[in-house]
Amino acid sequence: MSFRHRPNRQFDKTLPEMGTDEWSNPAPGADAQAMHGLHVASQNVLRLATQTYNAAARGDEAAVHAARASLEQQLGLTTRLIDELLSGDTDPRTMH
DSSP states (O other): OOGGGOSOOGGGTTSOOTTSHHHHSOOTTOOHHHHHHHHHHHHHHHHHHHHHHHHHHHTOHHHHHHHHHHHHHHHHHHHHHHHHHHHOOOSOOOOO
C-alpha cells in the first residue's frame, strides 16, 4: 500500500484544529509578533504542501519540483522561527 493511501495518519491526531485557543491565543509571555510570524509561516507550509500534493496527484512533474523547492525553503524559514522562539537562537542549523 502506498503512503498516499495509508488510512492511519498519526501526525494529524495531536494538532489543534484551526481556530482553537492554541492557535489564536499563544502562551502568556510569548512574543506576539514572533508568534504571528510563526503562524503565517506555518500556514505557508500547509499551502505549499497542498500545492505539492495537488501537482503530484495531477502527475505534473515540473509543478511538483517547483512546489517542493518552495516548500523546502519555507520549511527552513519556519524551522528558524521555531528555533528563535525556543532559544533565541538565530544561527543557521546544520542539516545532515
